[in-house]
Structures are given as C-alpha cells and as structure tokens.
Amino acid sequence: MAGAASSPSRDWALAVPLAVLFALFFIAPLGLLVSISFQTERQMTGALGLGQYAAFLTDDLNLAVLRDTLLVGVKATILCLLFGYPLAWLCTRVSARWQAALIFLIVLPIVTSVVVRTFAWIVILGRRGILNEAILALGLSAQPLRLLFSETGVVIVLAQVQMPLMVLPLITAIQRIDPNLESASQALGAGAWRTFFKVTLPLSLPGIIAGTILTYTACVTAFVTQSLIGGSRLLYMPMMIFQQAMDLQNWPFAAAVSVIFMASVLLIVALLIALSRSRAARPYG
Amino acid sequence: MSQSAGHALTLRSISHAFGAVVAANGIDLDIRPGELVSLLGPSGCGKTTLLKIIAGFLRQTSGDVLVDGASISHLPTHQRRIGIVFQNYALFPHMSVAQNIAYGPVAAGWPKAEVAAVVTEMLDVVQMAAFRDRLPRELSGGQQQRVALARCLAIRPRILLLDEPFSALDKNLRLDMQIEIKRLQRQSGITTVMVTHDQEEALGMSDRIAVLSRGNLEQFASPSDIYDRPDSLFVNTFVGTANLLKGEIAGLSPSGAVVRLADGSLIETGRATQLVPGARVLVPVRPEGLRVSADGADGALAADVTAVMPIGPSFIYEVALADGTPVKVVQERDETAPLSGPVFLHIKPNRISGLFADLPDDTQKKGN
C-alpha cells in the first residue's frame, strides 16, 4: 500500500500498453475464433448456427480423438507425478550445493528446445533405436518393440519432456513443510512410510495440484511431441486442428474443434483449482 | 545544519479513512520549531497513518498539513523535503554507505563537489566515516540506523520523521541510540516527529507527546503532564501502570472531592471534578504513589499481600483490597514492611492523578 496513494491514476497507465496489445492480438483473435466456429458453411457465407459443433460431437471418430488426447495427458501426468515426486523429495533432502546442481539439471530440459528433445527420443525409441537394441541384446524380446508411433511412446516422451513442470512446484511445496512435523511424526513412533503418507504427502498437496495443472495442460497441447512420436497413425486434437485449418482449409470446423478443445482443457484446470481450494480450506483433511 | 533548524509543523483537522475504518479523526497538532514530538499509542491508533500523511505517502481524506504556515498537502512526497527514518531503515541494499547518503543530493542535481562535501559531513555527524564504502548488509543494526539518519539529514529536511526508530535494536543498543538521536536533534534543532508504541521511549525523548487512540487525539502535552495529569482514563492506563480504585463521590469540597471506596473508607482526591455526589468513579493511583506498612494510620486501607517481587533497590508488591481489587505498589526496600499477611495501604499526598467516571462499557470519557 505504501507509495501507492500518491498517484494511483498514473500507475494504471503502465499496464495500458500490454493490455492494448493483448486486447488486439489475444482477446480479439480468440473472439474471432469463437465467432467463426458458429459459421455453418465452410465457405463462411455468414449463416450462423451450431452446425460445426454438431458435426464434431456426433462423429465417434472425432470424440475418440478428444478422449485419446485428454487421456494421454492423464497418463503422462500420472507418470510425471509418480517419478517426479521422489526426485522433488530428494532435492529437498540434499545440501544446498547439490540442490542447486539438481535444479539446474531439472531446468535444463525446459530451456532446451522441444524439437531437440523429441528428436533424441526418436533415436532412442526407433525400431533400430537404443532401447530396442538393448532389449534384443538382453534377450527380453525376440522382436523389436513398437515404441515409436505408439501411445506408450507418446506417454513416455511427454512425461520426460514435461517432467520439470511437475518437479519444480513440488520442490517449492515440500520445502515449505516445517521439518519439525516430520521429526514429530517419527518421534511419535511412525515409520518413514507412515510419516510420508500421513504428513509429507498431504501437506505437499498444493504443489501436487500446481504441478498437475502445468504438466497436464502442457501434455495435451504438446503438438511437436505428439505428432513426431505419435506419427501419422495417432491423431490428437492439436494435429486435428492444424489439419483442418491448413490442409483442408476448413476454418469454421477447425475453429469449433479449437473451442471444444480449449473448453475441455479449461474445464479440467477449473476442476483442479476447485479441488485445491476445497483441500486448502482444510489442509489437514 | 543551521538551515534545517526550526520549521513549524501544523496538522489542521486531519481525517483519514480506509473504507469504513477511521484511522484519523480530525487531528489538530501544532508542533513548534525545533520540538521533538512523539505520536504514542497502541497499534491501530492512527499514528503511522499520520506519519504517512505528513510524509506524503498517503493523501488525507480531509484536513491540511502546513509547514511554517504554508500548506504542503498538494505536494508529492519528493517535493516536500521531509526526511524519514524507516523502522527497518530501508537502506538501498545495492549501494554503499556513501552512495546511500549521496542519494538525495544526487537526485536533486547538486554539483559533485557539494555532494561529496555533504557526504563527508554527514558521515562525521553520525561517526561512520570509517564505513563509507561498506554495503548496508555488512553493518550492524545500530550502524544501519546511523546511516539512515545521515542519508535523511543530507537533504537538509525541514522536518524529520522517525518511524518506530528503535524497535529493531536490541535492548542495550537502544538506550545508546536514543541518547545519540536526542543529541543530534538538539544540536541541529530540527523539528522531529517520532512514531512509537513504547511509552518509555516517548517519555524519555520527547518535548511533548501526542497520545492517540482509535484515530482520536487523547492528549497532547509534556511527558510530565501526560504521566502525572492524564486527561483520560485511556492515557492514564496506556502510559505507565495505573491502579484504579472503585468508589463513589461522597461529597465535594472547593479543592476537590471526597470519595468513598468499596470498603467504606473515605479518601480525598484533591482535584476538582464535574461529577455529582453519588456518581460511581475510578480513582487512579500510580504504584509509586502508594506505600505498604504494618501500621494502620488514619486513612490507610486494609489489604492482604498477594505477592512480593524484590527487584534490586525496590520491592514490587501486589496486594488485594478488602473487595478483592488487586493493587500494585512500588516502594523502596523497607525491612519493616511485612512480606505477607494483612497490611495497610497508604496513599501519599498529592498522588492521585485524576478522577474518572466509572462507565459500564469501555467507552470511558473524560471525568474532569
């Protein structure tokens, strides 16, 4: 509050340029997207209606794409949480120097190009890739496994590519827990596992939810990874929008698909936020 | 530093509200040139709001702030030339001691030579010349405070504001810095307003004290008047320790009143009052205005010793009157006074600091 009162009107002016830019090139395009999605004719003749939405929602193939996209995000997010939580926990248990090194290692993938990281996975998961050669050499399978262009591959790569988005909020949340609580739990006779499930895990819930929101939205919208690892056989919503818009030049339908996709993602985010609010109200529940 | 000496500061019916909360309610203060005035009160009483209004961080809802009779209400902070030492000192962490002190003069566009001269002068004034190239985080709390003071005096402010200046210092250092600041203030003659919630600080350093409660000015007077002749029950209980004896007015005399206490004994209050006979009153007596002894002379009250704390040269007694009212007494170590059991309580002459109406709720009003 201090310092704010002298010239509140002038402080506002500072936000205006970015607000104008967002109004012109963020809000306006999204508004246009929504309005074009109501055009019933592909040629955009001006006839309005819900035709495009009906076309999407009555076709089982389209609904399967939406379901697959949302599910692949769920699977990758769960994988991120299962593997990311121990890593985040480790980061809070090591010395400051090691923690800095680990965080550097975790942040590095976010900053490195997605195309580069996905490219690496093609080399690793390919038919004659590193993983298959190892599997064949160890005699775990007689045939090379189909990892590339499979949903398993997409889930694994998405989990690796987006893992940092899960781990970083988790580190923050676990660090915020008073270490005395864990000591108290152990002093009361609870073992390491019981202490973890009864104290550490519930208290880090805000971090889990924040990480889940970031990871999930990144996974379902990860166009590059989905299309490079999934190949042409697996179709997800982002690719569908791109094909409809650019290859088929069907803008009204692509707009409707975009709106449905955005609405689904926002709905899931809203549910997660609502969940975090209800848990936050009773943090020890 | 003679230029900065002696500016008068006037607050004229200053009011300020944050939404429905009234933080200042028509405050009038006339602060004389060269005076050191404390704004004293519990948290939420409006003292910090007043300080922010004087500094210009906050614009009052109504009323006027004047320096030497000229209104400064319309001026933004940086044109007011009012120096302020913040509670946490607010030294610029990325600048050395010398750069901190030079900050105001540089911002005002002083010639380089003058800036250098004032930095050297101020470093000498606060005895920090050896630390000129240190960063704030390399200094102790007391040293940081000296730098904060030097930085603010460097702009030759017309008024000096101190916001809870000693709260971040540990107890031993606090007294040293209080003496130091008092000395600097006397030397420079700069009009100073200090915000504090610490009554000892206010009593020890101020020329006058403004006691505030819930946005209202309760009393504006010298420390001895505030302590010995409080205007209101609030001032009486907030400043120092007060025993309140319940009773009712038995009669009025030209020089004061006679009050019948709960146990039936009569005492003379010696101060005039507008209260009528029969009115329920509270008689305030400071712990040092009482004496405990084994002998019950005329007018002494019967009491029982609850606890005794010997603290060096003096004893603190807690005794209970016949009706159970607890009373604190501070007196010199006296081997003849009993340490337990029934005792007699004597009220020393002229030690009754006022007389207040005993109202059922907490909206205590002035009694005289």
Next chain:
Amino acid sequence: MRDWQTLSFNALFGLISLICIIVLAGPTLVILILSFTGEEALHFPPASYSFRWYLALLDANELQAALWISLKVAAISVTVCVVLGVAAALAIVRSTGSIARVLETVFMSPLILPALAFGFAALMLFSMLGMRPSILTLAIGHIIVCAPFVLRTTLASLMQLDPALIDASRSLGASGLHTFRTVTLPLISRGVASGAFIAFMASFDNVPVSLFLQDARTQVLPIYLWDIIQNQLDSRAASACGVIIIATVLLMVLMERVAGFSRFMK
C-alpha cells in the same frame, strides 16, 4: 523396524530419483554424442567420431536462413515483452484492486491455453486484416506467448522488493522516474533478466504459433528442423541440435551466474 522402513523408503525414493535424473539428462546427451558422428546414418553409439556434420552446417543455407529468422523474431519479441511486461508488472504489483487481478489472469493465460488454437486464431485475424505472414506477424504472436514469462519473474522480484525503499527514495526528493532507474530497476534486474532469457528460449523454440504465422520466406528454425527430422533424418539435424544444446547450456550457466535464474523457475 523403523530402520528397515527408513532404509526401504530411502532406497526406493533414491532409485526412482536416479532413474529420473538419467531419463532427464539422457536424451540430450545422446543427441550431443550423436552430433559428432563420423557416419552417414544416425546410429547410436556412432562407429566413429568427427566434426563433419558441424562443418556441413556452414553450407546449410536454408538452415542458416531459418536460424536468422528465429533469432530476429526472438530478439524483437523479447525486447517488446521486457518493456511492456516490466511496465505492466509495476502497475499490477502496486494495485490491490480487482482489475489488476483480472489483468494478471489475462496476461498469464497464454501459459495455459493451447498455443496452437491461439496461433490459428491469430492467423484468421491477420488474414482478415489483410496482413500477410511476415516477421511482424511472427513477432506479434511470439510476444503474446512469451509475455507471461517476463511478467511472472518480474512480479516475483517486485514482491521481494521492500516498498519502504521506494518511499525512502521519494522522501529523499527523487522523482518517480529517478526512483525507477536507481532503485527499482537495479533491484529487480535479476528477475527481468531471467524472464527475458526464458522468453527468448520460448520464442526460439516455439512451433505451434509459428506454424500459422510464418510462410515459406519466414520459416523458423524449429520448424525447419522438424521437417528434416520427420522427412529425411538428415545428420545435419543432429549437429544443428548439438549447436542448440551447447549454446543453451552456455547461456544457462551464464544466466545462472549473472541472475540466478533457476530460482525464478520454481
């Protein structure tokens, strides 16, 4: 029994963490090693090592052109993001009103919304406005998706800033602009620099928005690389990725030293 519990707990968590670390770092290392292959085909581990594919980059004109476009777009968008983002952060952090919260939500929402849908929407707007795909349209799209990064780190460092420092500066006679230059900006510079770095990398790496806003003359590097990887798996893709990895790591070490930027990622 507690010892067994502690042991099993630490062993499992340690093992999973180790797997994570290998999986996080592994792919980048694989590409880095592969970029030094001496062979024609990309096979791991390479039978021989050489700099031949790095040297081949010197003649890769299309790749260089794409790199140049990407750098230009990133430089323009980051500059605009920093100027407008820092200004907006100052306004948002000083105000407690609900309009500020709404603005913050809007400015942050490109992080959550599918970037591809936004890219498509922007394409439709530009085509309605008669604007052909160009460096300008690319830069505008990138500004929108990169602004949240600058805004977030700047807000984080502004929150750390003691408001009494600003009050102190004003009371010492400094104007608002002087205060910003000498107190606010130096004290939030790490956050601003970190945000600028993250925004630069995000722009340099962006595919979903660029796909809609570029044309053949303004193809950006990640999309060019994507094309090669998908179509012919040219070994120059590996050496180009090698250059990107090395440059990224060097920049990251630099930013960590100068601005401690990984703090701002949490």
